[in-house]
Amino acid sequence: MAKPTMTLNGKLVEFDPGQTILEVATQNGVEIPTLCWLKDATPTGACRICLVEVKGARTLVASCAMPAGPGMEVSTDTPQVHTSRRLNIELLLASGNHNCLVCEKNGTCKLQALAYQYGISDIRFKGQTQQYATEDSNPLIVRDFSRCILCGRCVQACNEIQVNRAIGYGYRGAASKIVTSGDQPYHLSDCVFCGQCVEACPVGALTEKKAVGQGRSYELKQVRTTCPYCGVGCQMLLHVKAGKIVKVTAAQGPSNKGRLCVKGRFGYDFVHSPERLTTPLIKENGQFREASWEEALGLVAKKFKEVKKEHGPGAIAGLSSARTTNEENYLFQKLFRVGLGTNNVDHCARL
Ligand code: SF4
Ligand code: SF4
Ligand code: SF4
Structure with missing residues (x-):
């Protein structure tokens, strides 16, 4: 079935039922500025920055919240749209303390970017x-x-x-x-x-x-x-x-x-953290000393063998980490089950 169509800035475009004007514009490469619109959330139309003209509508409409309709004629870039966006940006700037020099958001702020885009340097409202x-x-x-x-x-x-x-x-x-x-x-x-x-x-x-x-x-x-x-x-x-x-x-x-x-x-x-362990430590006479990985792993393997020989594999248990990958955890249980012969293996699934 043919998709419905509407006119966007004089060009006929198709859309899927349920799409908003903003979505139709975006998929057709027409940029409409937004502030309040958030991906994957219900549009609220709160900031009034994405206003566009729809032929026959009494007022400008918020394109983020207005569904596209068959035969709609939408203009995103008219003098009235510009004037309205400029006024709304000015009002938002006037609504608070916007001293960009000391603001952490300077450089990535969407309001600052819009003020720049629309050439707003003086705020008429205080x-x-x-x-x-x-x-x-x-x-x-x-x-x-x-x-x-x-x-x-x-x-x-x-x-x-x-x-x-x-x-x-x-x-x-x-x-x-x-x-x-x-x-x-x-x-x-x-x-x-x-x-x-x-x-x-x-x-x-x-x-x-x-x-x-x-x-x-x-x-x-x-x-x-x-x-x-x-x-x-x-x-x-x-x-x-x-x-x-x-x-x-x-x-x-x-x-x-x-x-x-x-x-x-x-x-x-x-x-x-300076307290982070970056080398293995071996405890001797109640004191830790730094060791190489080869030495530390060699000692662990030797101890495993001793425990297994003296008490059997059931005396050994392994607890692996949720911070490691699935593949590493798979290898860990393999080591204990096949290598050491014990099913005493568990995992700290929470942190
Ligand atoms: S400006 Fe920031 S803090 Fe204020 S409503 Fe918007 S997201 Fe929330
Ligand atoms: S930090 Fe708190 S207020 Fe912010 S989104 Fe998470 S739960 Fe909500
Ligand atoms: S960077 Fe944005 S939030 Fe910060 S002061 Fe400037 S306009 Fe206001």
């Missing part, structure tokens, strides 16, 4: 909203409400992407704020510190605390890797400066689809 104090009382996430544009992406990320349901909209009008239950600080709320809200925030309202002051985005090298914590295999990006991890963000992977948990996102301190 002091539109109530200011809340920055929340800095937990070790992982800083919430700067003066930079929040109430786009709601953090709420979508928490409630729909991670399904933690820890935050929502609170209060009304100029006092509106993203709140936890009872408007408690994150560390006293249902928040599990997965950090998905930080990842979703398009501006500098939510920041990884350990990354503050550690480097601008253009100074950081991104290294894609697999989370070392458990067997799910989440894909992540290490943001590295001078050989040191500054922060971790999620990458799209088949098992995590852009998500991370608190361990993967924030638990990287061990990498640079």
Whole structure:
């Protein structure tokens, strides 16, 4: 059956029923700017940046939330659309304290990028909203409400992407704020510190605390890797400066689809810990001394043989690690079952 069609900037295009105007535009190479739209979450139409003209409609419509319809005539790049987007960007900038010089998001902020794209240098409106104090009382996430544009992406990320349901909209009008239950600080709320809200925030309202002051985005090298914590295999990006991890963000992977948990996102301190074991240690007379891998493994093999000879293979047990790969765990149980002759093998499936 033939697909329905609509007109996009004067060109006839096909679409699948259920697609939004934004999706149809994107698949046809037409860029419509967005702030609140979040992949894999229900569109909210909150920021009004993606407004487009639809012939016959009374007002401009939010393309992220409006389904495409057969015969629709959509224009994404008219003077009215531009004027409206500029006004909305200006209002968002006026709604808080947007001093980009000291903002962690400088260089990757979507609001800053839009202000640049639309040539906005002067803000005609001042002091539109109530200011809340920055929340800095937990070790992982800083919430700067003066930079929040109430786009709601953090709420979508928490409630729909991670399904933690820890935050929502609170209060009304100029006092509106993203709140936890009872408007408690994150560390006293249902928040599990997965950090998905930080990842979703398009501006500098939510920041990884350990990354503050550690480097601008253009100074950081991104290294894609697999989370070392458990067997799910989440894909992540290490943001590295001078050989040191500054922060971790999620990458799209088949098992995590852009998500991370608190361990993967924030638990990287061990990498640079001075207490980290980097060589095997052998205990002699109550004291540890450094040893080569050859010496240490030779000693373990010798002890296994002695225990097996004296007490039988049932006296030996092995506990493997969730941090190793499936293949390594397979080899581990093979070693114990076939090599040492015992079925006493287990695995710390949780960390
Ligand atoms: S949130 Fe964006 S626009 Fe606001 S100060 Fe930070 S970089 Fe600038
Ligand atoms: S850190 Fe995770 S649980 Fe906490 S508010 Fe953000 S998305 Fe929700
Ligand atoms: S904290 Fe960030 S993501 Fe959440 S509403 Fe404010 S600007 Fe949007």
